[in-house]
Each structure stands twice: as C-alpha cells, then as structure tokens.
Amino acid sequence: MAQRHRAPEDWRFLSPATDDVRALANVLDVSYRFREDGSINHTSVLVLLDAQGRILVRSEVVAAAPDPAFLQQVRTALAAAD
Numbered sequence: 770m771a772q773r774h775r776a777p778e779d780w781r782f783l784s785p786a787t788d789d790v791r792a793l794a795n796v797l798d799v800s801y802r803f804r805e806d807g808s809i810n811h812t813s814v815l816v817l818l819d820a821q822g823r824i825l826v827r828s829e830v831v832a833a834a835p836d837p838a839f840l841q842q843v844r845t846a847l848a849a850a851d
Contacts, residue, residue: 798827817842820850 770782785793794801794811801811813830817839826842 797824815839817846819846 770776771780776782793799797814797816799812799814801809804810815828815830815836817825817827819825825846826839828836828839830836
C-alpha cells in the first residue's frame with residue numbers, strides 16, 4: 770500500500786481487525802466499500818478528535834481549499850493544548 774501510494778518511508782500503516790474498522794467508520798460516519806481491484810472507495814472526511822477521542826469537528830472534503838470552520842477548530846484545539 771505504501772509503495773502504491775508513494776507514501777514517505779517514515780509512514781507506518783496498520784492493519785486493524787475488520788470489526789474494528791467497521792466500528793470506527795460507524796462512529797466517524799465514514800462510508801466505505803471494497804472494490805474488485807482491492808482498493809477501497811470511501812468518504813473523504815477530516816475528523817478532529819480531542820485527547821479523549823471525542824469528535825470536535827468533522828468536515829467532508831469536497832475541494833482542495835480547506836474548510837475555514839475546520840481550520841478554526843484545529844487552531845482552537847491547538848491553542849487549548851498549549
């Protein structure tokens with residue numbers, strides 16, 4: 770997978786159990802399906818979680834431009850963590 774997507778060498782990929790993937794996708798409201806070629810078609814979404822794993826903000830990615838509300842929530846969370 771890393772080679773296929775030309776990921777940097779220091780990236781690490783995990784292979785969670787299928788039930789764990791399904792549970793996490795459900796919690797984060799991410800739809801996905803496996804394609805015949807082995808790839809996965811999924812919702813393009815950014816989800817910001819706090820240290821306890823609670824969702825602070827969710828933004829579906831629809832364009833290359835960042836979602837201003839999502840970016841503000843990231844800034845707020847980072848400022849609170851300092």
